[in-house]
Amino acid sequence: MTQPTLEQFLADVKNHELTIHQNNGVYRHLTFATPNDCNQHFNITTFPDHLVITGDMGTLVFSRLHDMFNFFRSDDLRINPDYWAEKIESTSYEVAIDIYSEFDxxxxxxxxxxxxxxxxxxxxxxxxxxxxxxxxxxxxxxxxxxxxxxxxxxxxxxxxxxxxxxxxxxxCRTHRYCYIWLCYAIVWGIKKFDELNKE
The missing domain is CATH 1.10.150 (DNA polymerase; domain 1)
Incomplete structure (x- = not known):
């Protein structure tokens, strides 16, 4: 099973732009997309104790800290898929496993x-x-x-x-391609948001 590298992810989003729909403390709604193209677009929404990512590559809900940006933030775009998988919200443990991994x-x-x-x-x-x-x-x-x-x-x-x-x-399981892609999307999206807020 193949998984996207950081370089492949960055190539996928090289023309994506950030649109901020809401930015009020831990209440955020961000969209990342190439103008006039919805291919591999994604949204990041946060509220207390939760981060939701939706879009072309799937949907995940995570819960760990009051401000989930502090949980995922990574200036060097490093991801931690195994640990993060433990924070996926789901109806059951078995469903969560199927969300982020598949039989190899x-x-x-x-x-x-x-x-x-x-x-x-x-x-x-x-x-x-x-x-x-x-x-x-x-x-x-x-x-x-x-x-x-x-x-x-x-x-x-x-x-x-x-x-x-x-x-x-x-x-006998490996991370799903889309799960790894979404992990990169989260850290990259937070970094883009932070860069824009520093300006």
Whole structure:
């Protein structure tokens, strides 16, 4: 799964301009958009203990401090997606996880291959058994194309004393592209707002 870099985000918003609809203490409503174009536009709205970001790349609601600009402010545009994800307001923990992350089948396949490599290195297998084990992994687990398919195959995998007994502890998720983009949008938007207010 790919994620936007800061450089990619900055290229996306290079022509965005800030429009301030409201600026009254922690009550703010800001829009960032390229004139006459709504592509990748976004709005940041704050009120006590909350920051809401909406627009083309999705909607997120965060809650942590009375003035959420103080929570997110970063002059060097550094983001902290894991910690910030804990501050997402949602109907449930499970829904929040799905908002900012998604199952990464490529990561699961990489981990499965590494897990098998470690097992083979730590155990004495004949060349025939090692080949058979690698072939079974390739044709079973590594050929899966969907989340539920690969999970089922990993849970039920067993060959020559090898299985994925600790699979339930694997972290098989990665941040969504839009979530990382929105994190950059928040810190960049706050910086633009601060620069304008200093003038």
């Amino acid at each position: 089948i490529d990561e699961v396949k990489t981990r499965a291959q590494e897990y098998l490599d470690d097992f083979i290195r730590d155990n004495e297998l004949s060349d025939e058994d090692e080949s058979a084990l690698r072939f079974k992994l390739e044709t079973s687990v590594l050929s899966a194309e969907y989340e539920h398919e690969i999970i089922d195959r990993i849970i039920n995998f067993g060959c020559y004393g090898f299985d994925f007994e600790d699979f339930e502890w694997w972290d």
